[in-house]
Amino acid sequence: MFDPAPEHPYPYPESHSPDAAAPAPHALLAPVLGLLGRWRGRGRGEYPTLPADFTYAQEVTFSHDGRPFLRYEARAWLLDADDAPLRPAARESGWWRLQPDGRVEALVTQPTGIAEIAVGHAADGTVDLATHDVALTPTAKDVTATRRRYTLADDGTLTFTHDLAAVEQPLQHHLAAQLRRAQ
Numbered sequence: 001m002f003d004p005a006p007e008h009p010y011p012y013p014e015s016h017s018p019d020a021a022a023p024a025p026h027a028l029l030a031p032v033l034g035l036l037g038r039w040r041g042r043g044r045g046e047y048p049t050l051p052a053d054f055t056y057a058q059e060v061t062f063s064h065d066g067r068p069f070l071r072y073e074a075r076a077w078l079l080d081a082d083d084a085p086l087r088p089a090a091r092e093s094g095w096w097r098l099q100p101d102g103r104v105e106a107l108v109t110q111p112t113g114i115a116e117i118a119v120g121h122a123a124d125g126t127v128d129l130a131t132h133d134v135a136l137t138p139t140a141k142d143v144t145a146t147r148r149r150y151t152l153a154d155d156g157t158l159t160f161t162h163d164l165a166a167v168e169q170p171l172q173h174h175l176a177a178q179l180r181r182a183q
């Protein structure tokens with residue numbers, strides 16, 4: 001006989017903001033407290049293998065459940081010249097494991113068959129993550145490295161830049177976006 005589990009005893013959805021009722025953020029999240037929540041904004045992208053630059057919008061969410069890691073989720077969609085949505089673009093999700101001294105270990109997976117492990121540092125409103133390892137499914141594009149930088153400015157703008165080494169190209173600019181808190 002199936003014995004159903006009791007309802008999940010911990011708050012769901014996970015806490016999005018530092019002042020949410022519960023749970024309290026873990027002390028190791030201190031360097032990334034300013035990122036908690038949902039962000040939305042526009043960006044531009046390019047890569048030497050692509051025929052043209054592109055403009056996109058993106059929504060990014062950082063949440064926590066009281067333990068020393070962030071849940072990370074990002075969804076992008078391409079925009080046409082009139083700001084209208086063209087089609088869904090990259091999405092990814094993962095975990096940022098905060099270590100003492102602001103060190104960060106991140107695990108990020110994408111539906112394009114790419115799983116990244118990145119390491120870096122969070123301090124003073126900036127998070128800088130660079131590839132430690134990449135695993136690819138058999139049909140994924142050949143991504144060898146990335147670098148992701150998030151910078152939170154005093155005016156509340158979160159700037160994101162993403163460098164990419166892939167398809168035999170060296171590490172170089174792929175994306176830059178500016179995000180603001182979304183409701």
Ligand code: HEM
Nearest residue numbers: 045049050054056058076089090141143146164166167175
């Ligand atoms: C906001 C997030 C992103 C957007 C809007 C974006 C957009 C694009 C676009 C429009 C293309 C051209 C192909 C297509 O039309 O689908 C592309 C290609 C590509 N992107 Fe991104 N991308 C994003 C994030 C990423 C990330 C996180 C990675 C890898 C970690 C990545 C790796 C690649 C690769 C490998 C290609 C193929 C290049 C080629 O084969 O010539 N992208 N991206």
